[in-house]
Amino acid sequence: xxxxxxxxxxxxxxxxxxxxxxxxxxxxxxxxxxxxxxxxxxxxxxxxxxxxxxxxxxxxxxxxxxxxxxxxxxxxxxxxxxxxxxxxxxxxxxxxxxxxxxxxxxxxxxxxxxxxxxxxxxxxxxxxxxxxxxxxxxxxxxxxxxxxxxxxxxxxxxxxxxxxxxxxxxxxxxxxxxxxxxxxxxxxxxxxxxxxxxxxxxxxxxxxxxxxxxxxxxxxxxxxxxxxxxxxxxxxxxxxxxxxxxxxxxxxxxxxxxxxxxxxxxxxxxxxxxxxxxxxxxxxxxxxxxxxxxxxxxxxxxxxxxxxxxxxxxxxxxxxxxxxxxxxxxxxxxxxxxxxxxxxxxxxxxxxxxxxxxxxxxxxxxxxxxxxxxxxxxxxxxxxxxxxxxxxxxxxxxxxxxxxxxxxxxxxxxxxxxxxxxxxxxxxxxxxxxxxxxxxxxxxxxxxxxxxxxxxxxxxxxxxxxxxxxxxxxxxxxxxxxxxxxxxxxxxxxxxxxxxxxxxxxxxxxxxxxxxxxxxxxxxxxxxxxxxxxxxxxxxxxxxxxxxxxxxxxxxxxxxxxxxxxxxxxxxxxxxxxxxxxxxxxxxxxxxxxxxxxxxxxxxxxxxxxxxxxxxxxxxxxxxxxxxxxxxxxxxxxxxxxxxxxxxxxxxxxxxxxxxxxxxxxxxxxxxxxxxxxxxxxxxxxxxxxxxxxxxxxxxxxxxxxxxxxxxxxxxxxxx
Ligand code: MIG
Numbered sequence: 040x041x042x043x044x045x046x047x048x049x050x051x052x053x054x055x056x057x058x059x060x061x062x063x064x065x066x067x068x069x070x071x072x073x074x075x076x077x078x079x080x081x082x083x084x085x086x087x088x089x090x091x092x093x094x095x096x097x098x099x100x101x102x103x104x105x106x107x108x109x110x111x112x113x114x115x116x117x118x119x120x121x122x123x124x125x126x127x128x129x130x131x132x133x134x135x136x137x138x139x140x141x142x143x144x145x146x147x148x149x150x151x152x153x154x155x156x157x158x159x160x161x162x163x164x165x166x167x168x169x170x171x172x173x174x175x176x177x178x179x180x181x182x183x184x185x186x187x188x189x190x191x192x193x194x195x196x197x198x199x200x201x202x203x204x205x206x207x208x209x210x211x212x213x214x215x216x217x218x219x220x221x222x223x224x225x226x227x228x229x230x231x232x233x234x235x236x237x238x239x240x241x242x243x244x245x246x247x248x249x250x251x252x253x254x255x256x257x258x259x260x261x262x263x264x265x266x267x268x269x270x271x272x273x274x275x276x277x278x279x280x281x282x283x284x285x286x287x288x289x290x291x292x293x294x295x296x297x298x299x300x301x302x303x304x305x306x307x308x309x310x311x312x313x314x315x316x317x318x319x320x321x322x323x324x325x326x327x328x329x330x331x332x333x334x335x336x337x338x339x340x341x342x343x344x345x346x347x348x349x350x351x352x353x354x355x356x357x358x359x360x361x362x363x364x365x366x367x368x369x370x371x372x373x374x375x376x377x378x379x380x381x382x383x384x385x386x387x388x389x390x391x392x393x394x395x396x397x398x399x400x401x402x403x404x405x406x407x408x409x410x411x412x413x414x415x416x417x418x419x420x421x422x423x424x425x426x427x428x429x430x431x432x433x434x435x436x437x438x439x440x441x442x443x444x445x446x447x448x449x450x451x452x453x454x455x456x457x458x459x460x461x462x463x464x465x466x467x468x469x470x471x472x473x474x475x476x477x478x479x480x481x482x483x484x485x486x487x488x489x490x491x492x493x494x495x496x497x498x499x500x501x502x503x504x505x506x507x508x509x510x511x512x513x514x515x516x517x518x519x520x521x522x523x524x525x526x527x528x529x530x531x532x533x534x535x536x537x538x539x540x541x542x543x544x545x546x547x548x549x550x551x552x553x554x555x556x557x558x559x560x561x562x563x564x565x566x567x568x569x570x571x572x573x574x575x576x577x578x579x580x581x582x583x584x585x586x587x588x589x590x591x592x593x594x595x596x597x598x599x600x601x602x603x604x605x606x607x608x609x610x611x612x613x614x615x616x617x618x619x620x621x622x623x624x625x626x627x628x629x630x631x632x633x634x635x636x637x638x639x640x641x642x643x644x645x646x647x648x649x650x651x652x653x654x655x656x657x658x659x660x661x662x663x664x665x666x667x668x669x670x671x672x673x674x675x676x677x678x679x680x681x682x683x684x685x686x687x688x689x690x691x692x693x694x695x696x697x698x699x700x701x702x703x704x705x706x707x708x709x710x711x712x713x714x715x716x717x718x719x720x721x722x723x724x725x726x727x728x729x730x731x732x733x734x735x736x737x738x739x740x741x742x743x744x745x746x747x748x749x750x751x752x753x754x755x756x757x758x759x
Pocket of ligand 1: 245282355356467468526
């Protein structure tokens, strides 16, 4: 074992010869002291880390996973899985995010940088034991010290590098469905948003836009003149976002397939032949994204679509998902033949049905192919968790070649820490279940702790049928998530915001309008988090250390000023909220109205009708509000509004930039610092406009502890 100091308070322990994942951006230097303090490590051919948890210790992190924000009591497996049924017993979902924190008598963070399978037993087998097990002993272990979870997270976010930043329009509302199949269907969606006057920035193209599910092709039958169509839809105010799948169809004369074979760009089987599996198009090969030449080749292919005016993509099926392989199918069919005319009993019958259920995403298949990493052949199973990561990296590196200073929208289904620098993620195939709103709420801060800021769930649920109430409540939460997208599966009930009754549509319109009105705040908070190694969503305990705040899992801090307490239960007329201090409650039905109410510290039951969105503004904080528009680019921010809850003094830094380039990395952005101080019975307002943003006027609603509202309007002068 070799020990490195990565930065102050972070040590890396290197076991064996790990495969590089590029999760970490800081090298560090080797040191002598290998003291692992309170951890026990057993390592010869495999690896086991043990920690005896104290009573009351909490465990946070692990990104995209089931269960609570506090992971104690659970067992989890890092192995990117295409499993569309997210029931609480599932040990892995699409991402592998191996960072966790213990919060208790001793607080510290652990990151296991290892791209294969890892088991995290967090007091499942033995309630006080944390056990991390790997069937290998080549890995890097990072231990992160800090006095609070917030400090540990922020140190961790420093060593993994800054988050991906999407274009600002990607913070608008987005509409997806599997599938809007052809020009006519896409236009119908666009026209409906226009007709019903509901803001929306993008419409998605799922697999049916392709010709026979072939990556980087377009069905001529359904989209006869794609380029003009992209332009036409854009003129109506929408961007089209096509899907890209990991598997490349095996078909003679399909150029991507031919080039891949010719250059040996695909993963190979035991015999060195391109590995064959079946997904959408039937038989496919998998590009070997772990090979940088392959990344370059595949990344450049996105140009075929960007040349048609496309500015955003989603990368799917990149765990990679496998429907079946010939090996598996052959074995299953043989079993069917053998079972013909048999008197099947409980064992033989289940063996038969399991043979088919286990065809997809089978471990045997994942162990049967190889990557070429710098000339060395590595079994897929050992690097499974960085496959989707590198597909998305290929896309991001491609965009850099295509137009280096332009931000593209890109997000992925599979991921690993490190990928957050290249793109966002969505949380995969959830259901139209109320339980999945709550899961969505709990997952967001965990994802943020692992670096994934640009993320969100399929709002309204992917599988299953949503009713209007579920979609409304879900949208009322998703309006806070950076990726704000309604998506549903083939065969399910229509789920666009206008697909239900008029009253529900009116509520959804107001909800989406609130998102656009709040965008100055949402974008400002996102960008500050991305630039300063911080989170956007946090559990209450990041800011409050009273005994209840430590355990709240259904309220979240959104940026620095807001607390969200969404309704996630069917037919609820309100909900319980824990308030660690007085807060200003703004129940929004229409964001132009200011029905503001001070709520005392303590346990409160808040009435919340179906058309009400509760926003809690923290004490001595403020939010920035513009006016909605039907797309992000049309937002007007010459005049902005501030709602502030001021006991003594509140300050806010309102960040903005051009939203389309990376110029902010060169210091080209604006910050307006707003400072409100209570002086006698009045307020003194100071506005410091740094940078070149044009804001001419700020209108204030300042609320004091007794709920009295003071209105002010201040002219803003440009920076000299
Ligand atoms: O096996 O492209 O998660 O969002 O609509 C399903 C079709 C494949 C899975 C994605 C989902 C997408 C669907 N895809």
